[in-house]
Amino acid sequence: MQRLALVGPGRWGRILVESVQGVSKTVIFTQAVARSPAKAAEWCAAQGIALSDDLTTVLSDPQIDGVVLATPHSQHKDQIMQVAQAGKDLFCEKPIALTLADAKTALQEVKNAGIVFAAGHNRRFLPVVERMKTMITSGDLGTILHIEGNMSSHVGFDEIYTSDMWRVAPGESPAGGLGAAGIHVIDAMIHLLGPVTSVIAQSDRLVHKINHDDITSMLLQFDNRATGYVTTMTATAPIFRMQVFGERGWLELRGANDLIWKSVEGKRQEWSFPNISTERKQLEAFAEAIQSRGAYPISIEDIINGIAVFEGVLASLSIDKRITL
Structure with missing residues (x-):
């Protein structure tokens, strides 16, 4: 223990x-x-x-x-x-x-x-994400062309953000939902497709009275030349989805448990995975690494690339241009 x-x-x-x-x-x-x-x-x-x-x-x-x-x-x-x-x-x-x-x-x-x-x-520990990784790595989708994802919620409901919270303090959560939600999608994309090499972003506040953007989106380029698109909103109904497009078909994750596969020939399959606590699973993976002195499942290289994207988004917003990482 x-x-x-x-x-x-x-x-x-x-x-x-x-x-x-x-x-x-x-x-x-x-x-x-x-x-x-x-x-x-x-x-x-x-x-x-x-x-x-x-x-x-x-x-x-x-x-x-x-x-x-x-x-x-x-x-x-x-x-x-x-x-x-x-x-x-x-x-x-x-x-x-x-x-x-x-x-x-x-x-x-x-x-x-x-x-x-x-x-x-x-989110890496979701069984549905593990299945996506396996199918991509095994070549079921062929050459990967594009990936897109959206992780959004409304900070005026459930966990309500107020102006005195550290999460909306200057510098703590730049670009709206990027630090709380968008970074999960970015990390999952790095896990599935490999390192990101460039990013261009946009972010704005249309709804919130607090100083917190409610719509942030970005276009990514990966090292394998695939493209990506990430959206995170903080003023809409909760959603988590990712979709990967390859030359042989696409995979779509809906929520935390449901996966759809559609081949170019028209074949369609759907899977529903059991609910799990990803918080528990990641902490138990940490405990296993402590016990075995082995590596945690998320590499240092992936962590650094995720922060490079995070910083690149902010740099892109400041100059309104694509940033090479």
Whole structure:
């Protein structure tokens, strides 16, 4: 059983903990660190988690096998370096940094320390995405031509964004839903098609009163010369879909579980995969990497390429041109 410490017991941090606490046979959270412990005290007590405001003490605790960061994006670089220097294995929520330079600096510290590093791109762990990867790799689609995806929701419903939240603070979530949702689609596309080499983007605010764009889209070029299109909106009904087009047909993911295959000859197949907790699956993969000292399923190269795209989107928005990565 790998014992983890959570840094940042806010909304998403709690989702991560509750995905494994008391149900996983390989991972458990035993400690948490918060800037304002009083806000998380009741929840931590209910989860059987010791709470403090001192990360240094947690990092020196030999009873902690790994650390999970669910903190504001702008804090990740310094926290990654601090955890790496303490020699603790680390899981960091996406994006791991807001700039490519910061990501490379932090990951160099990870490499120097020789720790396990995991990035929180949980959509990769969906069985439907694994099936898409298998079909693409086996050549079922032939030469890949294009991929498109949309991950959107409405931040005025369910999790309601307000002007005092860190997620809408200047610099924390540039380009609307890019950091919260769009980056999931980008990572899945990198997983399926390989590295992205250029991007051009557009983003605007049509609906929100808060300073948060509600429509962001981008065109991608991949190293294999396929093209891509990503949309993320923060003012519409929830949707998650991806579609890959090849010379022999297309695959379409709808939601988290449904996959459709349509061949050029007209053959159509549909699959529905069982619901799983991707949060639990990624944390258990992290625990397995800690135990085996093996690599986490998402490579450092893919993580860096994802941050390069993230930075490229912002650069493109600033000059209204395509950015070569």
